[in-house]
Amino acid sequence: MVYAAADNRYDVMPYRRVADSGLILPALSFGLWRNLGDQKPLANSREVMLKAFDNGIFSFDNASNYGPSDGSAEETFGAVFEKDLKPYRNELVITTKAGYHMWPGPLGEFSGKKTLTAALDMSLQRMHLDYVDIFYAHRWDPNTNLRETAEALDLIVRQGKALYVGVSNYTTEQVAEIGQIFDELHTPFIGNQMSYNMFNREAETTDMLAELDKHHAGLIAYGPLAEGLLTDRYLDGFPADMPLHRTNAFIKEDPEGTVAKLNALNAVAADRGQTLAQLAMAWLLRDKRVPSIVIGASSVDHLLDNVKVADNMTLSAEELAKIDAILNNK
Template sequence: MMTYSAASTRYDELPIRRVGKTGLQLPVVSLGLWRNFGDEAPFANSRKVVLDAFDHGVFSFDLANNYGPSKGSAERTFGQIMQRDLKPYRDELVITTKAGYPAWSGPYGAFGSRKTLISSLDRSLKQMHLDYVDIFYSHRPDPNIDLYETAAALDQLVRQGKALYVGISNYDRDQTATMIKYFNEMHTPFTVNQYSYNMLNQQAQTAGLIDYLGQHNAGLVAYGPLAEGLLTQRYLQGIPADFPIHRTNKYLFDQGTAAVVNQLNALNRIAEQRGQTLAQMALAWLLRSQVVTSVIIGTTNVDHLHANLEATHNLTFSDDEVKAITAILK
């Protein structure tokens, strides 16, 4: 393989947002390595997508200890790219990982105990050939322990220099409030909650999470912004019965898929009037709020990557568009 040299124009491509008044800044679009970046994917293609993303201004890469498949292999893939190509650019990158979902056998392979989180980050750093990550997340709240233990473990990892900032993921408003209280007491640099958020699933907004984060100097990083591809033109004619809907979006089908298809077509007509694809408008819609610091896209196709990044060319909505879209989403 040829020696990689990053594009000199990489910071001309995407807007960059600051999280509250913290020192953390993110591109409005991040690349997630949830699926199809593991050991079952061709390494050459994974490398191509990651490097092309960086060349176009995506300097934030999101992973977790269980991403693959197989579990952990996405971190190993990224570690190879890091060693081979991105090591000279480490100081420019925001690399994030998480622990909380099953990653190895036994009682410490999941959730949010001190042992689980500390062991997991040690594994992740080794697999990615890193000395530290920029954000380390608790991937989900642990219902079996006091959240203070999770907060204290994250605090310890920052003080050890293994993470620069801490984050939480899949914590609702009340759980977020509890964690922010603990982090404030510990003077821990908490920055973001990574949460499921898309045009069809706006619970992060309606349940008050986004407003709460904004009031407490933190941001929201949205995962699943296209609802597993539902918010693309692919399903305007119908949604198959075996559509792999994410657990956080399953309620969208409570009234049947035909109602969702009607919504998608109505939204697509507005997107066409804006000169955007449905996917581009869906990403732009989330970024209307400055509290939404970044949206995480997942793709293994460079053309799809470029198309998604073009969403940032039009992030403004007229009052009439907001009214029309809001009516469709009710």
């Protein structure tokens, strides 16, 4: 059956400009980090991705190392793009990253010129693309001089393989350093993709948002639900064998206190007619310097629950104060 996108797809999800650039993103972007790749049958991945686009999610986020095997998530995206989404290429924002382990040997990771250029060429091949809209250096490289990384990203834009570049998981100091080089080179630097959520507010406490603003860039937030923590899954407590992401290590220090916070936040959400997850996403999107947050979904129902955040994205000053009081134990 030939896919035809929903006619009302731009009526569902708000979209936002990245700083004062020409790039516009949906409030929610679709990430292929987990749940897709070769973990799920292609038919399931296709159904979820197309439903996302039908609901105004026109940004798809990938990386060279995503999927159970390196590149498998990009291959999944490429299969759906080639069969269904190719006629809509001008509407899509497709992003990928390179820097974590991608292939054997010392050149298969980090941000040297050869590594970044080879990784992007492989990504373009897997996704059946001529270019990506944003190409990110996926992590800080402690060994390669920063100018080489910046100049490699700049070259990729000049070669027409990416329209914009960004960084991911950089600290505020690292963004300031590479941002200065990008300013000098006139590279279209669009932002930092990093973990940001109610329980991880490093973006605020380190002045990341202000630093990005200086460079006409934005913060694209991943992990908006703190790796599943900000859902109704743990309102009754945490299982003893719960796997913890590095950003959730704080749970070990005060599990009972964290559960109490989750229940208090859930009560705020209920008063708004939302789930805790929807409240967590609305809270992130309160700041225009966060143009988009990257979500994942393993099923259409899961996806549509996230999309419902668009029904109520405005938080009152009273609600924001209540959330801050909960998070800060006041």
